[in-house]
Amino acid sequence: xxxxxxxxxxxxxxxxxxxxxxxxxxxxxxxxxxxxxxxxxxxxxxxxxxxxxxxxxxxxxxxxxxxxxxxxxxxxxxxxxxxxxxxxxxxxxxxxxxxxxxxxxxxxxxxxxxxxxxxxxxxxxxxxxxxxxxxxxxxxxxxxxxxxxxxxxxxxxxxxxxxxxxxxxxxxxxxxxxxxxxxxxxxxxxxxxxxxxxxxxxxxxxxxxxxxxxxxxxxxxxxxxxxxxxxxxxxxxxxxxxxxxxxxxxxxxxxxxxxxxxxxxxxxxxxxxxxxxxxxxxxxxxxxxxxxxxxxxxxxxxxxxxxxxxxxxxxxxxxxxxxxxxxxxxxxxxxxxxxxxxxxxxxxxxxxxxxxxxxxxxxxxxxxxxxxxxxxxxxxxxxxxxxxxxxxxxxxxxxxxxxxxxxxxxxxxxxxxxxxxxxxxxxxxxxxxxxxxxxxxxxxxxxxxxxxxxxxxxxxxxxxxxxxxxxxxxxxxxxxxxxxxxxxxxxxxxxxxxxxxxxxxxxxxxxxxxxxxxxxxxxxxxxxxxxxxxxxxxxxxxxxxxxxxxxxxx
Amino acid sequence: xxxxxxxxxxxxxxxxxxxxxxxxxxxxxxxxxxxxxxxxxxxxxxxxxxxxxxxxxxxxxxxxxxxxxxxxxxxxxxxxxxxxxxxxxxxxxxxxxxxxxxxxxxxxxxxxxxxxxxxxxxxxxxxxxxxxxxxxxxxxxxxxxxxxxxxxxxxxxxxxxxxxxxxxxxxxxxxxxxxxxxxxxxxxxxxxxxxxxxxxxxxxxxxxxxxxxxxxx
Numbered sequence: 001x002x003x004x005x006x007x008x009x010x011x012x013x014x015x016x017x018x019x020x021x022x023x024x025x026x027x028x029x030x031x032x033x034x035x036x037x038x039x040x041x042x043x044x045x046x047x048x049x050x051x052x053x054x055x056x057x058x059x060x061x062x063x064x065x066x067x068x069x070x071x072x073x074x075x076x077x078x079x080x081x082x083x084x085x086x087x088x089x090x091x092x093x094x095x096x097x098x099x100x101x102x103x104x105x106x107x108x109x110x111x112x113x114x115x116x117x118x119x120x121x122x123x124x125x126x127x128x129x130x131x132x133x134x135x136x137x138x139x140x141x142x143x144x145x146x147x148x149x150x151x152x153x154x155x156x157x158x159x160x161x162x163x164x165x166x167x168x169x170x171x172x173x174x175x176x177x178x179x180x181x182x183x184x185x186x187x188x189x190x191x192x193x194x195x196x197x198x199x200x201x202x203x204x205x206x207x208x209x210x211x212x213x214x215x216x217x218x219x220x221x222x223x224x225x226x227x228x229x230x231x232x233x234x235x236x237x238x239x240x241x242x243x244x245x246x247x248x249x250x251x252x253x254x255x256x257x258x259x260x261x262x263x264x265x266x267x268x269x270x271x272x273x274x275x276x277x278x279x280x281x282x283x284x285x286x287x288x289x290x291x292x293x294x295x296x297x298x299x300x301x302x303x304x305x306x307x308x309x310x311x312x313x314x315x316x317x318x319x320x321x322x323x324x325x326x327x328x329x330x331x332x333x334x335x336x337x338x339x340x341x342x343x344x345x346x347x348x349x350x351x352x353x354x355x356x357x358x359x360x361x362x363x364x365x366x367x368x369x370x371x372x373x374x375x376x377x378x379x380x381x382x383x384x385x386x387x388x389x390x391x392x393x394x395x396x397x398x399x400x401x402x403x404x405x406x407x408x409x410x411x412x413x414x415x416x417x418x419x420x421x422x423x424x425x426x427x428x429x430x431x432x433x434x435x436x437x438x439x440x441x442x443x444x445x446x447x448x449x450x451x452x453x454x455x456x457x458x459x460x461x462x463x464x465x466x467x468x469x470x471x472x473x474x475x476x477x478x479x480x481x482x483x484x485x486x487x488x489x490x491x492x493x494x495x496x497x498x499x500x501x502x503x504x505x506x507x508x509x510x511x512x513x514x515x516x517x518x519x520x521x522x523x524x525x526x527x528x529x530x531x532x533x534x535x536x537x538x539x540x541x542x543x544x545x546x547x548x549x550x551x552x553x554x
Numbered sequence: 555x556x557x558x559x560x561x562x563x564x565x566x567x568x569x570x571x572x573x574x575x576x577x578x579x580x581x582x583x584x585x586x587x588x589x590x591x592x593x594x595x596x597x598x599x600x601x602x603x604x605x606x607x608x609x610x611x612x613x614x615x616x617x618x619x620x621x622x623x624x625x626x627x628x629x630x631x632x633x634x635x636x637x638x639x640x641x642x643x644x645x646x647x648x649x650x651x652x653x654x655x656x657x658x659x660x661x662x663x664x665x666x667x668x669x670x671x672x673x674x675x676x677x678x679x680x681x682x683x684x685x686x687x688x689x690x691x692x693x694x695x696x697x698x699x700x701x702x703x704x705x706x707x708x709x710x711x712x713x714x715x716x717x718x719x720x721x722x723x724x725x726x727x728x729x730x731x732x733x734x735x736x737x738x739x740x741x742x743x744x745x746x747x748x749x750x751x752x753x754x755x756x757x758x759x760x761x762x763x764x765x766x767x768x769x770x771x
Contacts, residue, residue, distance in 0.1 A: 054726050055723040055725070055726045055744065056722065056723060056726035056727050057718075057722060057723065057726075058646065058718065058722065058727070059726075063646070156760060159760060159762075174760070176748040176750075176754075177748070177754055177757055177759070177760065178748075178750055178751075178754060179749075179750055179751035179752065179753040179754040181754070182753045182754045182757045183753050185760070189763060194763065196760070197760050214744070214745040214746070215745065215746040215747065215748075215750075216744040216745060216746070217744070217746070218723075218744070333753070335751070335752035335753065336739065336751045336752055337750070337751040337752070337753060338739075338741075338750045338751035339750065339751065340740055341741075341746040341750040341751075342746065342748075342750060376721040376722075376723075376734070376735065376738060376740055377717060377718055377721045377722060379738075380717045380720075380721055381714075381717065390713065391620070391621040391622070391687070391713050391716075392620065392621070392623065392684065393623050393625060395621075395622075396622050396623060396625070396629065396737070397625075399737075399738055400627065400737050400738050400739065403738040403739055403740065404738070404739040404740075404751070
């Protein structure tokens, strides 16, 4: 909260109200305010800064200091639409200024050309909503470059033979190579594969007001206390504030978008910290509340004009949820890696990014990375080999020996879009504000599980080639917990089969725009934030052009 | 090799974000609540008991000393784990007081069942103590683990508290002497420079694959 921030009255009709301050909302607020518009960002969580970030595992992980709170915001889960959903924590997202980008791993892969046109290339997948994007990689490329340069991504252009074309190199070199990265690189090359330095949204070189990474080792799940992680908090939000035209209003929980008689959005209704209700008036509304809360807000905003939820004439708001398939294998080595030092990931391979379904027998593709992302308590609770006693002498001995000698190989891949996978409103359960809670319905497509199994087998081959003394895998099972929240208000040209057009404008409400993980048409291969941010830069350009031409409320 | 079903509690439901996911999803409610963790942390050097009586503290200390025993390196006893738990029960783990209150007589019953001559857990030999704890511990006896959602039992609660007390960042509320981190080899600093470990010591940096590498592909 900088002194440059304006303080708009709720009755003051600003140009844009942006719901959410995360990966997408932060960038949209920055871009629109830099273009001269008056912007209010409503963020449900608190405004924490670097000084508030701690390495206390209890506060961060157990007390949900940075994330949605299961007691305040409970949710339900079921596998299929004909079941009654039961209360079960099913998703995690950042609930603070900066959103999930504050605590993410910061893997910043671009999508490849294939991701946008794969349906055309390989044909339909029966029973799914698998389809092409209305935009191509070429449309998004300038914006990927913008993310890398403006938000701050480290990496090495040209190191992966599978990389899509790019207009500029990375603005800064890759982060240091961890021991896990060296082991991974040498073993993968023995197998004839092409490991490359991980592109990471973490600074390898300082920028004004931000330190380069100090390798503290509390990265995934934690906020960065030196501003090296390129969260929206450390980058876009600060830039938006500098314009003097953007107000970041924390502790503001938006639960309805207000419409006038002409089906135009007039503003956002929210609870403040004391649970008083306000309407922030605006000429246009952008929702970037994430792939769970964006569809929930549309469904909560149902009215006479839109009885099934705002902008939901297609009936697809909340549907086609994709989580990205995933698998984890673990290896223990003879000598210390000390992989607890530093960020999580330093090497990736994309040799299995694009595979022929005729050859492998399933649809999908992905990447494999070398990482260590567990902090000490977490490691003691879940990082030891199967069969290790959970207390006593052998437990202690294994813990003491393995903590410095363990690495993980994580496989990330596609999820097919199924209409039955969704976020919706639970008919019974309410949150602490009395609003219907999120209900998640999710069952992986069988191909997603086959893909995870396939990639994990490659990961185990790498651990073998690397000479791991011990290795094991977590079982590959149907997912019941969501981190990547994708596809729930998909982009498309046809209002019957999509929620937003390629300008991120809802088909039904002309001055309502959506941009976040919900916009994705396909899941990509597992690292969505880079694409969410590129989409946000592009959406802001489109919205700016519409506004400057006077077409938003035309 | 895959992890057997009895350890499913510890698995990532979704593997999409390791620590955050499984800790938030699987950490029991016992450590949840309240904003007092920081206060607890600040008083972590204290050895004054607030919840336990001295006799109770002796029993808890004895249990924690079997969970993370003292051998060639220090264990839970040396890390003062019992004092951390005592403070936790008055602050952020106040919901677990009942589990402890009910656990003391339960522990006595288990002790007497196995060793009728003994009155207290702390009076047993280390081997006897392990036997008593095994009678609580479903993992070790090969039994089926109860569903996580159900109330966590006394021993599971003490075990979790012991691990948290032993391994919480010494500069963020954990044992101020950092005994646990020393045992697992986690250096106490929060700023490191490469090389980090053995395998990256002489690493020259990423190079394009050599022709001989390519020949293999």
